[in-house]
Amino acid sequence: MRGKWMAWLGSAVAAGCAVGCAAGCGAGKAPVVPAAVEAPVKVARCVLKFRDIRAGNAARARLERDIAQYVRGRPGRIVYGALDLVTGVRLGHGEHEHDMITASGAKVDILAALLAGRDSRLDEGERDLASRMIRESDNRAADVLWSRVGGGGAMSDFYRRIGLKETTPGPSKYWGGTNTSPADRIRLLKVLVKGGKGLTAGDRGTVLGLMERVQKDQAWGVSAAARPGDRVALKNGWTPRPFIHHTWAVTSYGRVVGPERDLLLSVQTDRQPGEGTGIQTIEGIARMIGHRLDDLSPTRTRPCPTNPIA
Template structure:
């Protein structure tokens, strides 16, 4: 006969998602974000997708009348890699300078190699970026886009699709993850200690638009339990510094509150008779 087994009483707790609390927490965050945006100078639009939880936050994410400035450099590199399959050593050097240092001369050279505006227009159609229009002539920085399209491009770089190989994606995200220190501002403000960041920023004065600035930032913030894609675009900013502050304030607000958007409830396990 098998021996009797006595199980000592132990604290048993069930944990499960607090769906009502999650909806309320998201509503509070969206309200705080809306309040933040309306109190900043100029225009601010953004889109955030957290791939682990599926959470989405946005404000005018389909606004497509704002320029990318240097943000379009990732587009140029992605288009070039699709055309070439494999970059030459000279093209690899130009690509690294264009993304990591935001070198404009490197962008000029590669812009023509992808067919300038005509070639980039074909690229955007292939990628399904319907809210992005290439800049005219040699002006790649005049490319117009929307936060929604920036997120779509990031998703393609992270998850694949539209002909982008794993090698292409790793190369592009790798460069975005190693931008030089003085250009690592922006959506990186959403990162927790230890998170990995891959981003590209854009900034340019606009002397013919009331002497204002356009400042943009988009990228991926990836770490334990989190895979956040975030795009923030601003224009009509009184200065570059104010634009950066506006972007980082919004990114920080999202990054600090994300973990609170999935609250959980606990309950003591029902009593179960001990069989001896």
Template sequence: MPHSKTSARRRGSCAGVLLASVTTLFSLGALHAAPAVAAPAPSEQTHATADVYAAVQPQSKARVTAAVLSLDGGSRKPLLYGEDALYDTASIIKVDILAALLLQAQDAGRHLTAHERALAEPMIRNSDNAATSTLWREIGQAPGLEAANKRLGLTSTKGGPDTKWGLTRTTASDRIRLLLSVFDSAATSKTGSPLNKESRAYIQTLMSRIASDQAWGVSAASGAEYALKNGWLQRTTTGLWDVNSVGRVTVDGHHYLVAVLSDGSASMSDGISLVERAARQAVTAAART
């Protein structure tokens, strides 16, 4: 389903829903400050990576990492812009939760039940937190998530404690690995994603039909065609914001998987601006390589 990218409408329509969702996230427990991670020196990066890194890094406590993978190329290693450090996932973990649920259903030789679909769809399309908490329990919380992630090829994602799914920790590279398991059209049961064709199509469909108030983030790098999931939360200890966005974008007929993770923004709008700027510049740089 195509979406409009009108910035003013996007910011205005999402404000109330975003803040309501953050209030729900507060009930997940106190948030912990992320460890400080030094940024890589420009000399350690390619010229394109260094240019993008310098352009998107904020002059504040905020930090950002972008990862981009072209689905049209032969490589399955993403280009990284910034340090591939750990960040809290907030609501981008909902794609991971759905993937785990689908894997468990596949293992049991069944489809999702009507009840599971009634939870999965608002979890992805509307970022419904209550539905997420129910499915988090169903997959077995962090142990269930991590068992699925091992099969999906993720190496650096640690499930949140107890009911606190929003405090799952991950890297931009791991988000690309998850997206690849969902969107790689060349995936086969032998060499690719453990998710079968039907499961991949289901996740793709939901991420392509995000509610209009959720249509921001990596979609800023695209035209009218994209599929995404965003995440956001405000730390109770500092008042600073984590803002993340992951998905597939199409630019000039070419398809890219994009993951942008950030934390330390002074406001929700600052975080969105940072993520969108990083997405646009990272995709533009990747297209030139």
């Protein structure tokens, strides 16, 4: 009887230990499980963001005054135009003067007209010519493609079609004698960026892509408006004017795009004492516009009203 009792007691103790193992049987005190604590709820702070028109107008007046003062201290004739597609800010001085020679700046026009007239179909040789014409500013390539476009008559038709009212193609085979205005350079850039007017997305990508990859020694000019990390697509023009007191015409136009910015900018000069002087003037204006563009469309924040509905 005693043996049965001991066997029963042993089995009962073993069963109890088995049941209690989850609570730490044989391993000291059972861990204390804390009560669930809810994470604090983050409440978004409500703020209103609005354009500070007064501060923007004041900044614009200061910038225009500073550019005018800078231009007065530079030689020759200087005109410019600017449009930021993000904010709608426009700037300009003499932007509708349309007797400014564009020189190699007309090479973008030639390629755009060729693409529009060919339904984007260029053969391998023409693609090579286009690349050399834009990236290297190769004049012989421009001569060939000007002829294939159809010369000045065809270019006049192209300008009418895309809405360039202040651009006149150079006479005969002299594409470099094309006259234009900063306003029309901005219009051309806007067509290349926004589309329409017979140019497909592929056409526009081709032209802007080549303008983004011009040779380093030709990347001067409106690129001075760029911040670190901005992308620049541009085309420059420069030519001596032996019959105008042995001066130079120097021009630059292009697109500078980055966070909160899509700036189209054209600066044209003539009657410059040298190419370097024209480049210096263009970059001085571009740098002022690029570095102070954000000041022209400042924003302010204000807490939302606590009880907007009375």
